[in-house]
Each structure stands twice: as C-alpha cells, then as structure tokens.
Amino acid sequence: MxxxxxxxxxxxxxxxxxxxxxxxxxxxxxxxxxxxxxxxxxxxxxxxxxxxxxxxxxxxxxxxxxxxxxxxxxxxxxxxxxxxxxxxxxxxxxxxxxxxxxxxxxxxxxxxxxxxxxxxxxxxxxxxxxxxWRRPPPVANLRLVGDRWSQASHAVREFLTRNLVPYRWLDVEADPQARELLEVAGVDAGSLPALVLDDGEVLVQPDLHEVGARIGLRARAERAAYDLVVVGAGPAGLAAAVYGASEGLATLVLECSAPGGQAGTSSRIENYLGFPVGLSGADLTLRAREQAVRFGAEILVPAEVVGVRRADPYTVVRLDDGGEVSAGTLIIATGVEYRTLDVPGAAGLTGVGVYYGAGRAEGVDHAGGHVFVVGAGNSAGQAALFLATFAASVTLLVRGGDLAASMSRYLVDRLIASEKVAVEYHTQVAGALGTRRLEGLRLRTGTEEREVAADALFVFIGQAPRTGWLDGLVRRDDGGFVLTGVDLGPTPEWPLEVPPLPLETSVPGVFAAGDVRHGSGNRIAAAVGEGAMAVRFAHQRLGAR
Missing domain, CATH: 3.40.50.2300 (Response regulator)
Known part of the structure; x- marks a missing residue:
C-alpha cells in the first residue's frame, strides 16, 4: 500500500x-x-x-x-x-x-x-x-457475524469497539456475505454471534473473556504481588497507572470491560485542559493507555474484581476467574455506571434500541432514524449533538424545566442552535415499546401520556458507583461512594497513630480516586488529578512501612 x-x-x-x-x-x-x-x-x-x-x-x-x-x-x-x-x-x-x-x-x-x-x-x-491517526487496514480479517437486533451480538460489538479492535461487522439479515461465511464455517444462523478469527477459527456465541483472550488482550497478571494495583481503567485509573509506573512502582491495572470508563464512550470532550478543539473519549483513552504501557504498567482486560480481603499490610484482590493478586497499595478507581431505566419494556430492549452511552457503532446503526436521548447533564447533551450527525432527528427528553442548572452553557447554546435537535421539557419515559427491537416510546408529560415512534433511546439518567465488590472492607456513604480523608470523620477502627491521608479510605494503603469517591469533582480533569495524587500518597504509605 x-x-x-x-x-x-x-x-x-x-x-x-x-x-x-x-x-x-x-x-x-x-x-x-x-x-x-x-x-x-x-x-x-x-x-x-x-x-x-x-x-x-x-x-x-x-x-x-x-x-x-x-x-x-x-x-x-x-x-x-x-x-x-x-x-x-x-x-x-x-x-x-x-x-x-x-x-x-x-x-x-x-x-x-x-x-x-x-x-x-x-x-x-x-x-x-x-x-x-491510524492507517485503516485494507480489510479487517477479524469478522463478526451477527444479528443487528441481538443483545448478544451487540455486547461483542461494543466490547471490540471500546477496546479499539478493528473488525468487520456482517449483519446476517442485510449482508449476503454473512450467510455465505456461516455456510462455509458450518455455523447455524440461530447460533449467533459468530466471531471469525484471523486464522480462520470460528468462535460461536463466545463470552467476552474468550474474545479478549483470542484477540490478544492480556487477561492474566505476570506476578503474584505488586506495589500498586489499580482497579478500574477510566481517567483516574489510567492516570494512576501512568504516574505509578513512571515512578518505578510495579503497577497492575484491572479493568472489567474496556479502558476509558464512561469517558471512553464520549463522542467529544471539549473542556479538558490543553485540548482547545476537544478530543474524543477514544482518543484520550488510546493516548493514556499507550502512555501507561510504555512506562511498564500491566493492564488486564477483561478482569473483573469480585472480592477483596486484608492480609496486613497488604490487600488481596480476588478476580472472577478465581485468581488473586496481592497489592502493597490499592487504588479504587472503578468510577460509576449509568443508572438503568426502570420502566416496562426497557430491560428486554437493552442493546437493541435502548442504549446506555452513545458510541459510533450505535450512531451508524441508526443513521437517518428518529432517536431520543433522556437526561439533562453534559453526557446527554454531548450524545444528542453527536447523534445529530447521523440521525434524521434527535429529541432530548428533560424531566425538569431548564437545562442551565445541570448542563454546561456551551452545550446548551449548541443544542439550541442545532436544527436537528429538539428539547422536550417536563417529559419522562414511561415505557419502551417493541418486541425484537425498539419501535416506540410511551412518554409522560405531567399527567398525560402518549406514544411516539422511535428508532433508538439513549439513556443518561444519573450514575451509581461500582463498589459492591468492596463489601466489608472500606466505609462508604449511603449512596455507595467511597469515603476518604476528612470525610471519614471519627475512625475508631483506624490502626495507625497518624490520621488517614487525603484520598485514603478507612483501610491504610487503600485509596480512592475519581467519580467513585465521595465528594469527587465529576469531571475528567478532576479524576486525572486525583489519580495522580493517589499515587503520591501511595508512595508515602509504602515509605512508612
């Protein structure tokens, strides 16, 4: 070429x-x-x-x-x-x-x-x-054959996309090559998705761990013990990995899905210092991941943490494959996940018309369609503008009567100026309609309900921390966010003579950074700063032993 x-x-x-x-x-x-x-x-x-x-x-x-x-x-x-x-x-x-x-x-x-x-x-x-910029491959030899309206197919597509793995998507209903490939491979069309690897092997209905292992993602740690273990590879976790590894700490990052966290799904980040024209979440993730690996950090994907225990002065992390890793210091950077929409029909249509986050694949799938976005924060505003580049129309559904209280001004101005985006205030989703895919929505405005046709619904209605795996280890607030530093208040169980360091939890040597932490700034720059600061405090705790 x-x-x-x-x-x-x-x-x-x-x-x-x-x-x-x-x-x-x-x-x-x-x-x-x-x-x-x-x-x-x-x-x-x-x-x-x-x-x-x-x-x-x-x-x-x-x-x-x-x-x-x-x-x-x-x-x-x-x-x-x-x-x-x-x-x-x-x-x-x-x-x-x-x-x-x-x-x-x-x-x-x-x-x-x-x-x-x-x-x-x-x-x-x-x-x-x-x-x-990456030279596009002439033809991606990794091929995914699936049904566009299948939750299992969408899960594999999302995993590959968010991990920045090039592949070809073949829709079994729309692409004749998909049927031909299935016939050659001897795979029944009712057993999708099927992932055809570079060497011609076919994985039928694979789980994500199998996909990750076969496409070259690292899923097993090289060592049994590390100076620093970071759980979560969003902006806070990747920043901690960069600073920890660059300062000589043996550093391991555990990520359950894909590096980048929620920020990795953002179509454009426009208020991050040093990037006046903005950058995509994928770009930021790629830069940070490559930087961390260059300094020597190990990043395991997918590697979900299911439990943790103390073996003073170490913390032992248990993974879903049964393995364990010992940490001299631990940084909790698991971030938050979007709250699910609890209305009739929504759960069964997740991934086939109802989405949490707005990626490029979903935008392309619904090109020319009529899509709805529910939410009033920056994530919802960014998603609406991004989807407007593909869809025929985008309707932003807002429960309150004003966007200014919850959304940055620059986003509000751009939404108002967009010819494709409409905003409906005092409106909630009361139900999702459709069997195999989303076909419509039931909307409630005041006491009145109506049904509208809809091709897709993108949901941004709040966030919940990913902290269930911490049960019995560190103190959390009523919402599940991790308490650190002065927010801990009186700590009669604290075993050291000196008080907890900033960002340190109720357990010595265990820190929290980013959106998972009680009182965090809920901005990417704040998460990056906390990830870097947590490494500094980890050094202090390691040096005091």
Whole structure:
C-alpha cells in the first residue's frame, strides 16, 4: 500500500511552497505530500485518492481562499475521509472562523500564521495528530457475524469497539456475505454471534473473556504481588497507572470491560485542559493507555474484581476467574455506571434500541432514524449533538424545566442552535415499546401520556458507583461512594497513630480516586488529578512501612 497522504491547501503560492517544504522535510519519508491551490482542486484530488483507495492522514488548509473557504473544504472532505486529521491555518482575525470550524467541520486543531519556527509551532501539533491517526487496514480479517437486533451480538460489538479492535461487522439479515461465511464455517444462523478469527477459527456465541483472550488482550497478571494495583481503567485509573509506573512502582491495572470508563464512550470532550478543539473519549483513552504501557504498567482486560480481603499490610484482590493478586497499595478507581431505566419494556430492549452511552457503532446503526436521548447533564447533551450527525432527528427528553442548572452553557447554546435537535421539557419515559427491537416510546408529560415512534433511546439518567465488590472492607456513604480523608470523620477502627491521608479510605494503603469517591469533582480533569495524587500518597504509605 502507498504511503498515507498529507494534503496542504493554500491559494497563496509562497505560503503553499513553505508549507510543502516543511511537510516534506519532517514527514517525507513516511508520508506522500500533496498540495492544492484551491478548494475545488483539493476536493478533486481527494476524490481521485479515494477511488484509488489511498489513505489520507491529514489535511492542512488555509481559511481565506476564494471560491471555497477552508472551513467549507474541511467540512466537505469529511464525506471522503472522515478519519483524516483536519487542521485549519488562520490569521489572528479569523478566530470566529476557527471556532466555527471546530463546531461544524470537526477540525482537530487550528494554527496561526506564521508558524515559524516549525520545530516549535508546527511539528509538535502535527506529530500529535498523526500519532493518533491510524492507517485503516485494507480489510479487517477479524469478522463478526451477527444479528443487528441481538443483545448478544451487540455486547461483542461494543466490547471490540471500546477496546479499539478493528473488525468487520456482517449483519446476517442485510449482508449476503454473512450467510455465505456461516455456510462455509458450518455455523447455524440461530447460533449467533459468530466471531471469525484471523486464522480462520470460528468462535460461536463466545463470552467476552474468550474474545479478549483470542484477540490478544492480556487477561492474566505476570506476578503474584505488586506495589500498586489499580482497579478500574477510566481517567483516574489510567492516570494512576501512568504516574505509578513512571515512578518505578510495579503497577497492575484491572479493568472489567474496556479502558476509558464512561469517558471512553464520549463522542467529544471539549473542556479538558490543553485540548482547545476537544478530543474524543477514544482518543484520550488510546493516548493514556499507550502512555501507561510504555512506562511498564500491566493492564488486564477483561478482569473483573469480585472480592477483596486484608492480609496486613497488604490487600488481596480476588478476580472472577478465581485468581488473586496481592497489592502493597490499592487504588479504587472503578468510577460509576449509568443508572438503568426502570420502566416496562426497557430491560428486554437493552442493546437493541435502548442504549446506555452513545458510541459510533450505535450512531451508524441508526443513521437517518428518529432517536431520543433522556437526561439533562453534559453526557446527554454531548450524545444528542453527536447523534445529530447521523440521525434524521434527535429529541432530548428533560424531566425538569431548564437545562442551565445541570448542563454546561456551551452545550446548551449548541443544542439550541442545532436544527436537528429538539428539547422536550417536563417529559419522562414511561415505557419502551417493541418486541425484537425498539419501535416506540410511551412518554409522560405531567399527567398525560402518549406514544411516539422511535428508532433508538439513549439513556443518561444519573450514575451509581461500582463498589459492591468492596463489601466489608472500606466505609462508604449511603449512596455507595467511597469515603476518604476528612470525610471519614471519627475512625475508631483506624490502626495507625497518624490520621488517614487525603484520598485514603478507612483501610491504610487503600485509596480512592475519581467519580467513585465521595465528594469527587465529576469531571475528567478532576479524576486525572486525583489519580495522580493517589499515587503520591501511595508512595508515602509504602515509605512508612
């Protein structure tokens, strides 16, 4: 396959020549550098590259061009190369255009001209963007054959997607190749899902542990004891892994589903420090996971913790496969999970029209459909905007009469401005309708109920901590969140002469960080900060022994 393309577009000849020179000097060995002097010329080139099935990694486009602006070109390029990284070149006077590009054209960065010296102002930005771009495989040999309206098929799809594993999805009802593949493999269509591995072996109705083991995810620890064990690989857990491993602690991370936690399912995180144009939850997860592994942390997926006991001064963690791991210090970073919708019909339609979290696969599945989002927090607002890029219409159902009290202002403004998103206040879901898949909703407004047609419902109605496995070990509040530091209050059972450290639980050497902790900030940046701080305190506790 040819080298991935970098495309620079500018109608100013000397500027375009300077961009081409800088790109070739830095990236010429790994990438093919193309240039265009107008938006129309650039689109024509992109079409030809697409027909030749040549990958495009990045577009670097000037805003002020006659005929077609940079924002218009970048927006049009998404249809041809949706995964390419997009950078807008602007002048100081074009701030409004840059903001519009972020909102309308999914631009990942904008650069002010001039960018000299490129070593300081150009290359670091492009290096970072190209590092997160992955050349699409010509054909993913891992194939999943299933029924789009099967809960079991959806569970495997979600597991592969959230673990960033490339695969081909073949719907048994819509894709003739799916039936042909099943016939060759000798698998009955009633025994789906079926996962066809790279070597041709077929796993029929596999559980997620089997899937993880066969696609190369690590599920068993290399050692019996670690300086630091982190339970949960959301932002807090991954931050703890990075800092713990980089500071020389033997570090193990246990994750029951996929790294990233709820943040990993976010279509866009726009208020994280240092990323002015935002980034997706998948991007943030990929960066953090690679960083932790590079420093030497072990990350086990799927590895669910089912119990824990003390063997002073150590904590022994028990896994669902029966194995145990000893921890010198333990950080609880299991985060929270979305509360389920407790109305008639919802449980049976989970994964086949009713979803908790909004991933790309679900968005694509319901392209052109009429979808509903229930909730009034930032997660609900982000999901509604993301789904609007696929669906014909999105209706946000809000129990109260105002979004401002629970949602960031920038999201409220974008929801109001969107032509595809409608907001219904004082409205709740009273029931989910459908047998094999979601077909409609029963909505309640005040005392009146009505039924509406619906293709999908995405639920964001609050969160509950994942702390059941901690029964009998640490103190928690009435909601199940872990108490730490001064929030513990009087601790007559505390065995040490010094009081608990900040973020330390009622058990010495056991800490909590992120959303699972009582009084946490419920923001990704706060979770990352607590994960890093917990490692510092873990060092103190280890040093005192």
């Amino acid at each position: 040819s080298r991935p393309a970098l495309l620079a577009v500018d109608d100013d000849g000397p500027v375009l020549a300077a961009v081409e020179r800088d790109l070739r000097e830095r990236y010429g060995e790994q990438y093919q550098v193309y240039t265009a002097s107008s938006g129309d010329q650039a689109l024509d080139l992109l079409r030809r590259l697409r027909l030749r099935e040549e990958p495009v990694a990045l577009l670097l486009v000037d805003q002020r061009m006659p005929g077609m602006s940079g924002v218009e070109l970048l927006a049009a390029s998404r249809r041809l190369y949706p995964d390419a990284r997009r950078v807008l070149l602007t002048a100081y006077a074009d701030t409004d255009a840059a903001i519009k590009a972020i909102n309308d054209a999914d631009v990942q960065h904008y650069l002010l001209k001039p960018w000299d010296p490129p070593e300081d102002r150009l290359y670091p930005v492009l290096d970072d963007l190209l590092q997160t």
